[in-house]
Amino acid sequence: MQPPAGSRRDSPGFEGAVSGLGLPDVIQLNGLNRFSGCVTVEHDLKTGRLFFRDGEIIHAEHGDRTGEAAFYEIMQWPGGRFSLEPNVTTTSHSIDRSWKFLLMEAARLQDEGKSGRAAEPTPPQARQPVARPGKAATVAARVRQVPGVAHAVILTKEGVRLEDDSSQGEALEGQTAYLTLVGKRVGEILGTGEIVAAAVRGAEQSLLLLASRQYYLSILVLAGSDLGVVETEVRRLLMSAH
Numbered sequence: 463m464q465p466p467a468g469s470r471r472d473s474p475g476f477e478g479a480v481s482g483l484g485l486p487d488v489i490q491l492n493g494l495n496r497f498s499g500c501v502t503v504e505h506d507l508k509t510g511r512l513f514f515r516d517g518e519i520i521h522a523e524h525g526d527r528t529g530e531a532a533f534y535e536i537m538q539w540p541g542g543r544f545s546l547e548p549n550v551t552t553t554s555h556s557i558d559r560s561w562k563f564l565l566m567e568a569a570r571l572q573d574e575g576k577s578g579r580a581a582e583p584t585p586p587q588a589r590q591p592v593a594r595p596g597k598a599a600t601v602a603a604r605v606r607q608v609p610g611v612a613h614a615v616i617l618t619k620e621g622v623r624l625e626d627d628s629s630q631g632e633a634l635e636g637q638t639a640y641l642t643l644v645g646k647r648v649g650e651i652l653g654t655g656e657i658v659a660a661a662v663r664g665a666e667q668s669l670l671l672l673a674s675r676q677y678y679l680s681i682l683v684l685a686g687s688d689l690g691v692v693e694t695e696v697r698r699l700l701m702s703a704h
Contacts, residue, residue, distance in 0.1 A: 485537065486565055486643055488544060493517045493561040494636045500550035505542030512536070513552045519561050521554040529556035530564070537568040562621035562639035569643050598677070599625040601700070605679065608695045610687030612667060617678045630682070634669075638680040641671050661689055672696070 488501060489512070496517035503510045510524035510532060522533035557564070598616045602625070605614040613630040615638070617623050623635045645660050662669045668689050670681040679700075683692050 485539075485544065486568075486640070488546070489519070489561055489565060490636060490640050492546075494633070497546075497548070498551075499546065499548040500552070502545045502547070503536055503539065503542055504544070505539040508539070510536035510539075513550075513554070515551075517561065519557050519564060521552050521556045523554075523556075528554070530559070533557065533564060534568050534571055538572060560621060562635060565639055565643055566619075566621055601679075602626065604699055605681060605696055608692060608699065610684050610692045611696075612682040612684050614679065614681045617680065619676060619678065634680050634682055637669055638671060638678055641669060641680075642673075642678065645671070659693075661693070663689065670696070672700075 485503065491497075492501070492514050494517065497514045498516060499514055501512045501514070503512070508524065511522065512519055512533065513521040519533065522529060522536065524532040524536055527535060559567075602614050602616050605611060613628075613634055615623055615626050615631045615634050617635060617638060621635070621639055623631055641660060641662060658673045660671045664685075666685045668683040668685075668687075670683055670689065670693055672679045672681075672693075679696075681692070681696060683689055
């Protein structure tokens with residue numbers, strides 16, 4: 463379904479190239495900024511559309527495909543161009559999962575497709591949290607007490623944030639989704655598999671990511687703090703928690 467012609471003509475937007483991580487970048491920014499509108503992606507003679515409402519993707523379409531199937535196919539395109547049109551709406555609602563989960567799932571499907579394994583989307587019931595939420599909250603709270611830590615959250619591998627409804631937790635969740643996506647691409651390029659630890663240094667804050675089989679522990683580190691010292695203290699705390 464295409465948006466009404468009048469909506470598209472009256473909506474200011476911009477165009478850009480999609481290459482490498484370009485489209486995931488656009489999706490992440492739209493999610494964090496709670497964008498509402500349409501992103502149209504064109505590759506060769508193919509056109510796909512992603513509809514956002516308050517930062518979440520609610521509908522995707524490409525040819526005769528809609529929903530997650532259309533989204534994952536669009537994400538596999540190696541390049542193209544996109545146009546972003548604010549306030550373009552749709553009455554269709556074919557996607558319920560978060561943009562963070564969709565990005566990580568798209569990366570997983572791409573990795574499995576390149577390795578020659580059969581790639582099937584994760585069924586809805588598989589994305590439910592499998593840990594005891596109380597324990598996750600306790601661990602995250604203890605990590606926040608480590609000197610130099612501004613905030614910490616625990617997420618499932620499907621991107622579900624556990625027991626943290628704060629604005630800091632929401633922002634950290636989005637940053638974690640993007641970092642895990644980059645980590646998977648780096649692991650693919652280097653042939654090392656999934657990255658189990660990563661750190662990104664910033665001018666004001668740094669991000670530390672530790673991964674287990676089922677969870678991500680994402681830690682925001684204050685500027686001026688020694689990232690190595692913070693990581694050592696966090697690992698010592700985690701070892702003592704078992």
